[in-house]
Amino acid sequence: xxxxxxxxxxxxxxxxxxxxxxxxxxxxxxxxxxxxxxxxxxxxxxxxxxxxxxxxxxxxxxxxxxxxxxxxxxxxxxxxxxxxxxxxxxxxxxxxxxxxxxxxxxxxxxxxxxxxxxxxxxxxxxxxxxxxxxxxxxxxxxxxxxxxxxxxxxxxxxxxxxxxxxxxxxxxxxxxxxxxxxxxxxxxxxxxxxxxxxxxxxxxx
Numbered sequence: 745x746x747x748x749x750x751x752x753x754x755x756x757x758x759x760x761x762x763x764x765x766x767x768x769x770x771x772x773x774x775x776x777x778x779x780x781x782x783x784x785x786x787x788x789x790x791x792x793x794x795x796x797x798x799x800x801x802x803x804x805x806x807x808x809x810x811x812x813x814x815x816x817x818x819x820x821x822x823x824x825x826x827x828x829x830x831x832x833x834x835x836x837x838x839x840x841x842x843x844x845x846x847x848x849x850x851x852x853x854x855x856x857x858x859x860x861x862x863x864x865x866x867x868x869x870x871x872x873x874x875x876x877x878x879x880x881x882x883x884x885x886x887x888x889x890x891x892x893x894x895x896x897x898x899x900x901x902x903x904x905x906x907x908x909x910x911x912x913x914x915x916x917x918x919x920x921x922x923x924x925x926x927x928x929x930x931x932x933x934x935x936x937x938x939x940x941x942x943x944x945x946x947x948x949x
Contacts, residue, residue, distance in 0.1 A: 773797075775832075775887045780825040782865065790821045794889070796838070803894045809842025809851065809905045817893060821859070829864040829871075829882060836893050845904035846913030847921050853905075857896040863887050 772794035780786045796803055796811040803817075804810015811817065821834035840853040863882045864870040871881055880892070914921055915929065 771888075773888060773890045775821075775823070775889060776885060777823060777825075777830045777863075777882060777887060778885045780823065780830060783825050784827050786825040788823050790823065790834075791819070792821070793818050797890060801890065801894075803838065803897050804840070804842075805898065805901055809840055809853075809901055811838045811897065812841050815839045819859075819889065819893070821889075823887075826862070828868045829862050830887065831860075831862050832887060832889075832892070833858075833860045835859065836896070838893075838897055840901075840905075842905040844907040844911060846911045847907060848914070849907045849921070851905045851907050855897065855900060857893070857900055859892060859896055861892055 772792060775790060775792075779788060793816045796813055796815045796817050798813030802810060802813060816839070818837045819834065820836075821832060824831045824833075835856055835858055837854060837856045840851070840855055842851040842853075843849070844851050861880065862870070863880050864874070865882055870879060880887075
């Protein structure tokens with residue numbers, strides 16, 4: 745996995761402000777829990793496609809691999825009212841683009857992630873006894889899915905994306921892709937002491 749250790753401090757710093765800020769009802773990333781009405785055991789399901797955010801909110805590892813801005817993130821979710829809040833679970837499918845770590849060709853892939861998170865009710869025991877960066881809160885009976893999906897995607901991203909498992913990368917001498925070179929491709933290693941003589945012979949002097 746990539747990014748889980750190196751990016752957690754950054755994402756946690758964003759989480760306390762992003763997850764618990766006032767949600768925008770117009771955003772497809774916002775889910776209302778009002779119909780659950782704090783009745784433990786009440787459930788609802790939700791299928792939704794939301795455009796991937798960009799800029800500071802982009803999902804992925806910059807310069808390595810990530811979810812293209814505006815591409816569709818398909819979510820299949822279940823929300824259940826429990827005593828301390830709303831438990832959200834399900835899956836999300838995201839498209840990925842990046843660069844092969846061996847040959848530098850473009851990489852296009854798809855990732856399915858599993859989601860599971862408790863969103864605490866205001867004034868609940870969980871809300872009062874945990875830090876805001878440990879468990880997210882419901883804000884105005886709504887859930888913001890953005891950070892939840894981002895965290896899950898980043899944790900499951902490959903450390904070194906590959907265009908294919910058997911990619912041989914680039915020739916260290918000429919920089920060409922091994923896949924495009926003949927089987928007998930190679931580079932003659934000439935003793936530098938003979939280099940000047942060979943150059944003179946080649947020029948016909």
